[in-house]
Amino acid sequence: MTQKYTCNTCGRVFPEGQGVILEVGSDKLYFHSKACAYKFLKEIVIGSDTDCISSSLKKVKKKYEEILEAASKKAEKKI
Numbered sequence: 001m002t003q004k005y006t007c008n009t010c011g012r013v014f015p016e017g018q019g020v021i022l023e024v025g026s027d028k029l030y031f032h033s034k035a036c037a038y039k040f041l042k043e044i045v046i047g048s049d050t051d052c053i054s055s056s057l058k059k060v061k062k063k064y065e066e067i068l069e070a071a072s073k074k075a076e077k078k079i
């Protein structure tokens, strides 16, 4: 039997294998779509104390900057 989950943002029920499931500590978050996940996570980010999230924000931002930089370097080499 397929497990069913209820979206934390809109309440829609969706089967296992669909949607987005996030485990944060002991909390589990269920979203039937990326749009609902985005809406929920955006509110967490906006509502969070800046001091609490700024270090992880910087870390993630830096990670993607490095990935983008490496990708653009690769593209340069091809030309």
Ligand SMILES: [Zn+2]
Pocket (backbone or CB within 6 Å): 007, 008, 009, 010, 011, 012, 031, 032, 033, 036
């Ligand atoms: Zn939803």
